Amino acid sequence: MVDSSGEYIDGSGLHAGLGCAYDHNGEVSERDDTVVFLGLWPNIWGHCLTDNLRRLWVLDNTAFMEKYGKRKFVYIPFEDKDIIPNFQSLLSMIGCDRITLEPVRTVTRFREVILPDECFYRRNDGPRPFVREFGTRLYTEEYRNLIQKIRNCEKPRSIEKRTQKIYCSTRKRTRYNEFGERRLEIYFRKLGFEIIYPEEHSFEEQLNLFRNCSEFAATVGSVSHNIMFLREHTKVWLIPRTAFITEYQLAIDTLQDLEISYIDSTLSIYPDKKNPWTGPNFYIISDPLQKCFGTEINYAVDRVRFWVFRHLARTMHEDAQFSEYYRDAVKRYLPDVEEQILTSDFADFGRSIRRKIIKKMKLWQSVSMILKWMEM
Structure with a gap:
């Protein structure tokens, strides 16, 4: 969002410190309206729970709602995607049914835009070890x-079955760049955990599961939020995807009094130094x-999948x-392959013609998808 002078308003995009003005x-479109702007809304569950909610505290602010509650509340859908059903259910729980919520899909100039403060935000205090984000959440x-x-809003009888220990898996919805979660599922199932795929449940069902489990x-990612x-x-066991933990998760960890353990279980x-969450x-x-x-399993790394990885x-x-x-x-x-791994020069490969050809053909992505399919 830019002001009447064309200057970008920091924090009006995904979050403070990210975004800029551009020539258009x-x-x-011209609209003679006063609207409340809620920001850029990515259709990713982790962002739904944090960045997309960060201005909606106003729903419970009597003074704000008396003054602006009848105005339209607008947002920009990231990549022009509609709100996912589970987030729609969550929005209803916090009172969004009382307002008119409208996506803005084209460049629009309003007569007046009200930008509420953020209740989930970033402080620009630099990176911390294993975090690599410039600012504490x-x-x-x-x-x-x-x-x-x-x-x-938990509904105790929204689903009949309850379980004490759950492992929330992302295996069925991740792309070609994730390997080995099937092994984690098998391991946790043997420990008495029920394997849950969140996308197969309504948000009401998920909330019931979360509110009634002991472990x-x-x-780490959207699912751990x-x-x-x-x-x-509740006892919580979190496995980082790599040597990186998002600041979002560290903030969420402190919302409730939980018994949280981080376990290093990846290779x-x-x-990617700039975007380690991409895999x-x-x-x-x-x-x-x-x-x-307290287990002793003779575990061997899957050499074929690691080679593709x-x-x-x-x-x-x-x-x-x-x-x-x-x-x-x-x-x-x-x-047995330690020396090969430690001495291989990816930088030289990255500049080679061979890499460009392989990337163009999407060869490794295709092989990865086959291996993912075999894990199903």
Whole structure:
């Protein structure tokens, strides 16, 4: 969003510190309206729970609603995608049925735009170890109240079956760049966890599961943000996808009084330095994981999938380089190929014609999708 002088308003995009103004020579719609702007809304569950909610605290502010409640509340749908059904259900729980919510899909000039403050925001204080985001994520009491309002919407009889321990898997909805979560599912199932695929349940059903479990396990990402709905003192087991933890998750960890343990159980040794969340990621049954649960399983890394994983990293990231964080893990789990992994020069490969041809053909993506299909 820009002001009347054409200056970009920081924080009006996805979050503060991200976004800028740009030249637009096309058609501009004119509307003689005063609207409340809620920001850019990505259709990703983790962002739905954080960035998309960050201005909706006003729904419970009497003074604001008396003044602007009858105005339209507008947002920009990222990539022009409609709101997903589960987020629509969540919005109803916090009172969005009382307002007129409208997407803005074209460049539009309004007479007046009201931009509420953020209740979930970023402080520009630089990166922290294993975080790599420039700024700590923080929230206000208004955000905590929003989440509590959702938690209070639990319907004990919305589904008949309840389980004490759940593992929330992303295996069925992730793309070609995730390997090994099937192994994690098998491992946790043997420990008595029920495997849940969130996308197969309505949000009301998910909320019931979260509110009635005593233990929760997941990989770190959008799915792990759901711990905000757990009951106090629930045991939580989180497995980072690589040597990186998002600031979003660290903030969410403090919303409730939970017993949270992070477990290193990956060999995602070639992260993208700029965007480590993009993968590819490779999960294993690690010694730390087995130590947490007191098991002794003779685990062997799937060499075929790891080989595909390495070459996929080459095609995805031109500057992919081995992460020193995983040096000891490679020696432990892949001793017979340790030297090859530690000395391979991805940078040279990244500049080669061979890499460009492979990327053009999408060869490794295709092989990865076949392996993912075989895991189903």
